[in-house]
Amino acid sequence: MDIILLQRDLRLIDNPALFYGSKKRNYCVIYVYDKNYWKSYGRSPRQLKFAIDCLSELDKNLKRINSKVFIHEGSFESLGVVIKREFSNFNIHLNHCTDNIYHREDIKKFIKSFNDNEIKIYDNFGLQLKEFNRDTWSRDWNKIMSKPLLEIPEISNFNKKIPLQEFKDFEKKNIIEKHELDEIQIGGEKLALELLNSFFEYRADGYRKKMSCPNEAETSCSRLSPHIAFGSISLRKVYQSLSDALITSNFKNDLYSFKKRLHWHCHFIQKLETEPELEYKSMHPHCDKLREIEDKELIEKWINGETGFPFLDACLIYLRKTGWINFRMRAMIMSFASYNLWQPWQLTSPLLAELFTDFEPGIHISQVQMQSGVTGINLPRIYSVYKQSFDQDPSAEWIKSIIPSLKKIDLDLIHNAELKDIYLEKIVDPKKTAAKARESVWSMRKNTEFKKLAKEVFIKHGSRRTQRFNRMR
Ligand SMILES: Cc1cc2nc3c(=O)[nH]c(=O)nc-3n(C[C@H](O)[C@H](O)[C@H](O)COP(=O)(O)OP(=O)(O)OC[C@H]3O[C@@H](n4cnc5c(N)ncnc54)[C@H](O)[C@@H]3O)c2cc1C
Secondary structure, three states: OEEEEEOOOOOOOOOHHHHHHOOOOOEEEEEEEOOOHHHOOOOOHHHHHHHHHHHHHHHHHHHOOOOOEEEEEOOHHHHHHHHHHHOOOOEEEEEOOOOOHHHHHHHHHHHHOOOHHHEEEEOOOOOOOOOOOHHHHHHHHHHHHHOOOOOOOOOOOOOOOOOOEEHHHHHHOOOOOHHHHOOOOOOOHHHHHHHHHHHHHHHOOOHHHHOOOHHHHHHHOOOOHHHHHHOOOOHHHHHHHHHHHHHHOOOHHHHHHHHHHHHHHHHHHHHHHHOHHHHOOOOOHHHHHOOOOOOHHHHHHHHOOOOOOHHHHHHHHHHHHHOOOOHHHHHHHHHHHHHHOOOOHHHHHHHHHHHOOOOOHHHHHHHHHHHOOOOOOOOOOOOOHHHHHHHHOOOOHHHHHHOHHHOOOOHHHHHOOOOOOOOOOOOOOHHHHHHHHHHHHHHHHHOHHHHHHHHHHHHHHOOOOHHHHHHOO
16 A cells, blocks of 8 residues: 655645555555644744645545545654554655754654655655755756646545544644634645736736835735645646746746746755754854854844834734735844844744744745855845835835834834834844944954855855845845
8 A cells, every 4th residue: 555644745736745656546645743843943833724724625635536634643753653553565655845853853763764665755846855966956956847747646445444533533623723823824725826826917017026015015926935835836836837927928027036036945945955954053154153142032022023113013013913024024034133133043043933834944044044144155134124114115004004003103203213202112223233243244254264164155055146146135
């Protein structure tokens, strides 16, 4: 028989493990629900809710082909014991997933407990999993993305009883408090496809400009990120639909910008795949010495959106509520924590990750490191919370809609955060702290040994189209 394991690849279409595992029509599908994983680095209930939405739809779709989702409650390692005890003569199928260290260690033990011929692992994204070579990376990515999409799996004839609960019983247990998650995106293949189509048909018009403003980005960005992160749509499907859309689109330049981001998606995940220690170590080893003292109170005010800077606070309040915010604002939020508050990114990164429904460790950790100036290969950029406020919400209407207590306040006072006795006290002076941070980072970068190590980082992780990546903000 064939045992198909689901991770963050919760879809029916273009799912290699499901497709190949179903070939002999004698298969069962298992999702591993591990409480400890959901408490590990960056994981949170909003992401679990999204995953459950996806599983719910997948379970219904599988029932149409005489299959269903079973749940194993526990780690992958413990599932290995169950499989060996309950089954004989089996093949295990799973798609590769680059995740945090908790997951990586667990899946490693699981895989090790089987013989090579008992387990088949497939590509999910466009990563180099076996032979890593930065020089051929882009070509390999294009090859993976151009492969034909895989169809619906075969109908299952599997009818043995197995000692695992069915998804429908698991779903009834209400393992998450949903009431706080009303505005979090809903998961599932149907909605992923709807987003994809509406984006290519009309929402992407003006994407290149609108993506920077949090208000416009809400509808002008694709909003596919949680679907890609939890696999309710395959990256290949997004890429191939984009290629079709580009033939007839009236906003081709917007779509070319989108296309670059699909490359970046895997480019960043590859870094964590190649060097998992990036979860806790700066890409450039000297940079871990930069910020060693933590201030819990500052971090708490930052992550709760209580910094005294209305635009920054509005971004965090919006993110806490919706589970999403646009790229530029994510960069500003992180830059504020690392440069203005001078807090170690290792502490702030998982707190921010928990707020994203689309948490994708490879992208998140690479971006956090970039926005904290610790990669050694990207030019440090310190975002001004004042400038971003003026530029991205000139009328301050968006800020006012999120912080209603500022409704009647003059907009210059809001942008400049001059709100004594009206709003929260500013927790730092952004100009002074940015100047100090700039000095510390640049004096470190001048060092000859620093430059030598930066070259080594570039050889390992740098895009061979570096100029483009350096410009990325
Ligand atoms: C500090 C920080 C943390 C981030 N953490 C995450 C994360 O955990 N998960 C995540 O998916 N993105 C992350 N991003 C990247 C980016 O902000 C989001 O991908 C984007 O905002 C998601 O919205 P969208 O799907 O509408 O994006 P679109 O603009 O429509 O882009 C389409 C897809 O391209 C990919 N993509 C877009 N921008 C980037 C980028 N800069 N780098 C890599 N891939 C990109 C994503 O898969 C995205 O879904 C982070 C950025 C920063 C600055």
